[in-house]
Amino acid sequence: MTELHDLTALELAAAYESGDTGPAEVVDHLLARLGDGDRVGAFTTVSADRARIAAAEAERVLRTTDRVGLPRLFGVPTAVKDLEATAGVRTTLGSALFRDWIPAHNDEIVDVMSDAGLISLGKTTVPEFGAACYTEPEVSGPARSPFDLTRSAAGSSGGAAAAVGALLVPIAQGSDTAGSVRSPASACGVVGLKPSRGLVTAGPNGNDGMGLSVRGPLARTVRDTAAFLDALTTRTGAGTVRPPRADSYERACDAPVPRLRIALAQGSVSGSPVHPEVAAAAELTARTLAGLGHDVFIRDQAPDPELTEGFQVMFTALVGSRTMSFDESSLRPIVRHLRSRAMEFSSAELAASIGVVQARARAWALDYANADVVITPTVTTPPTLVGRLRDDADPAAELAAMTAFTGNTVLANATGFPAISLPLGWSSQGLPLGVSLTAGWGREDLLLGVSASLEEALPWAHRYGGLPRDTPA
Secondary structure (H helix, E strand, O other): OOOHHHOOHHHHHHHHHHOOOOHHHHHHHHHHHHHOOOOOOOEEEEOHHHHHHHHHHHHHHHHHOOOOOOOOOOOOEEEEEOOOOOOOOOOOOOOHHHOOOOOOOOOHHHHHHHHOOOEEEEEEOOOHHHOOOOOOOOOOOOOEEOOEEEEEOOOOOHHHHHHHHOOOOOEEEEEEOOOOOHHHHHHHOOEEEEOOOOOOOOOOOOOOOOOOOEEEEEEOOHHHHHHHHHHHOOOOOOOOOOOOOOOOHHHHOOOOOOOOEEEEEEOOOOOOOOOHHHHHHHHHHHHHHHHOOOEEEEEEOOOOHHHHHHHHHHHHHHHHOOOOOOOHHHOOHHHHHHHHHHHHOOHHHHHHHHHHHHHHHHHHHHHOOOOOEEEEEOOOOOOOEOOOOOOOOOHHHHHHHHHHHHOOOHHHHHHOOOEEEEEEEEOOOOOEEEEEEEEOOOOHHHHHHHHHHHHHHOOOHHHHHHOOOOOOO
8 A cells, every 4th residue: 555655746746636635644644754763864853843834834725725826846845955054953064063053044945945835854964064975974873775774875965865765755955066966866776866057046155166066856756856856946046057947847757758879988987997786787778778769879988087186176175165163173084184185285276176177077078979868877886885985094095985986976067967866777685776867968858858768667666665566567
């Protein structure tokens, strides 16, 4: 029997419209699931009272207002990444230094989600300042893959991806600077979309100054991902460089997909070897798309140490740019290491690294200019064991290990192109293996259309929660 937590965001919206359920019942149900124990470490803070008040108000609006004109996902539960300031709600940034911080303001993405009628159940777990590709902060337990609790949910949107994969919320907000939406999506068996640079407003406080970071959706289905992207692009403002599509991203999932040129890029830009099962998942995706009538060709992804090293300098500078008065010794070793490295770079060296990354990103785009979509492994290995990437004794080695794990994810941040991770592969141990698709700047419509066709050809909905839902014969 289908439970409320099995329903996708769009299924909940339909259930509200039919009167089969309402936001108050759904929010109470999900909070009860959280109250039974957040075994995946998805939430650092649960804002139950606020969520119930918001749900009661949404219920009143749905009862007394013509649904026409209400946002598509009105009343649907979600969660906010704990890097986003939320007025009146504890926002830790994953750091013990901010364990008790309750902001008086919202970051813009929080207002955008509120305007869309979404109801946040709380703040999802992040590594300190989002500076790691695993999620093991001091302020809460580690975020874990719902498919194996000994495995990390990756990072930095690890809590958000774990919340979606564990059926605690149908959709959740993430952010992506070097793969931080897509890596957790891969580890948790969900869909994670890093939008085009400038598509989703960052607000006056959310622009990193280098064009690397974007906010994006995590969901269990491609259509939920698209509907959430519609909600996130209803507002233009600081950080946006083009208006959102006049049409709906959700409708793009059902639009006919033309015959495409699709490249399978084998290997990783970091030069790290790709695990055979991960490579096989990317190859399966390529074969499936070829079977759907697309022209698929294979190209080796050459390592690019200049891009990798230049990107590290930029990422390090972002971590080092946080100018607040605090005791540095209280920071996690990896954060201290990154901040220390940042102090060693001159402004000229940073500018040179930015120039190198821009040049190498342009070269990559030209290499694949004859492809409409590029397939790569999302990350280079199956989900890692909790604690495997962390190395407090040698944070330089930890940084190298994280670079090896993420592999290709930095390409989309460097180019500004949209990229989506889909749970299209599964290891011999039943672990999810994400496959990434990248399209040209502003072509989320194309990316979502292709992704919807892959979801139909290689379905994954039956794998959530061990439920035999829509299990293929």
